[in-house]
Amino acid sequence: MSILVVAEHDNNEIKGSTLNTVTAASEIGGDVSVLVAGSESSSVAEQASKIAGISSVIHVDDPIYKNFLAEDLGNLVASIAEGFNYILAPATTFGKNFLPRVAAKLDVQQISDIISVEGADTFKRPIYAGSCIATVKSNDSVKVITVRTTAFDSSPMTDSSVTVNSGDVVDSLNNSSFVNDEIAESDRPELTAADVIVSGGRALGSSENFKIIEALADKLGAAVGASRAAVDAGYVPNDYQVGQTGKIVAPTLYIAIGISGAIQHLAGMKDSKVIVAINKDEDAPIFQVADYGLVGDLFEAVPELTDSV
């Protein structure tokens, strides 16, 4: 069996999601190759070559891959796919964006967001916002799969490195262009990689009030998350959103503050190791998944918690 993992990176560093995806590939078993497609990305190819459990790196470097536009990246991966039995990418906005194009080009029904490998062609994946888990068997000869990163450990890095081979560029479709990114700069840990997350909901009432969430997060060295309601209300930017359609997280400690616990939010955080909920409504569904619940006024409880840790 040969498996291609498409690496997520920013042309400087490999992203942690790639390491989780390699672990999923290793669980399938076989020769794992990592594709690094980017622009001026040789440092990424070098890092990739040190991921444990892989047998080679394919590096394709060209300005057309600088912003990972789905059209060109999809065609590139489809062109490299021949000879591979599996094509894997992380189920992040990076992987979700281009991998279905690859599946369509290969005439394959993609399996999205797998949480476990049950066999060579059988996988588990959540459906209906995680209300149910489906065991799905793929009958396609090639399997095209996105991987839920929180469901697989990170593959470690080693000191030795595997061969890096250059791959061929595929002509650009030239039908899409990058304008700009607005990426929030923060000293806090990245939400999907954080050990501790403090999340706020609509009960915070304003972006000004959200500062008490940030103060607690900073005291704990935590990332800051939010419910959809808090993002929709404009208290925090979209990249804070935890849930079915936002980020899927599974930290050691998740503190949900003023979050009622709609199923769409629970879908994004219920695999956290320890969940703490603070809410003034004792009937809030968040308490059904919380290990520790406190009914109370968050504007009193949160500053007190910040002072006590």
Next chain:
Amino acid sequence: MKILVPVKRVVDYNVKVRPLSDNSNVDLNNVKMSVNPFCEIAVEEAVRLKESGQATEVVVVTVGGDESQEQLRACLALGADRAILAQSEGLLEPLAIAKVLTKIVESENPNLIILGKQAIDGDNNQTGQMLAAMLDMPQATFASELKIEGDNAVVTREIDGGLQTISVNLPAIVTTDLRLNEPRYASLPNIMQAKKKDLSIQNVSDLGIDVSDRTSILSVELPPTREAGVMVDSIEELVEKLKNEAKVIT
């Protein structure tokens, strides 16, 4: 500019879905069905483009059984001009749906195709991207803002790190994220009017494409449940438990 909006009939987002007792699939007996919320956002965006004079016609299409006419009528009540039902036997997979939509696009020739980024039943997040690849069209997924500028669509996308803006040549595919707009409610007069709008039916079996399933569902189960936790009475007690019982803070 003509806009095509593919939509899907799904279980209403308020319904808690459970497996069938034999775990062969999910139990969809007697549950409320609705237009997929992301598809409603797509319809709303298309209707707004028409209302602002940038689009001339909004056509909604769905691939599904006869009962999907109900969701098409709902979209017509939201302001779409006409509807197409591509009638299929049973539910199709995203790959097959994209193939059917390719045929509809070839006959309708829209300048813009807007879809929801995912349907809340299978949570696959595939159809728009697959359709784009099959048509060799550019795509702008997870849109939170859409502007038409000449022959381009300038789209702000919600990505993991924040926001990204790209420009795609028309015709193009756009998939909607939650914050693109807030869909309106259909008024009673519009619901009545929608009953008179054109709804044409095509048979998927007449399109000459293979829509057979490529995957099989072996079982559907409830996810593992978390053990019931404890309620604490004070922050002091919470901190004590986090330190000494859960050992997650020091």
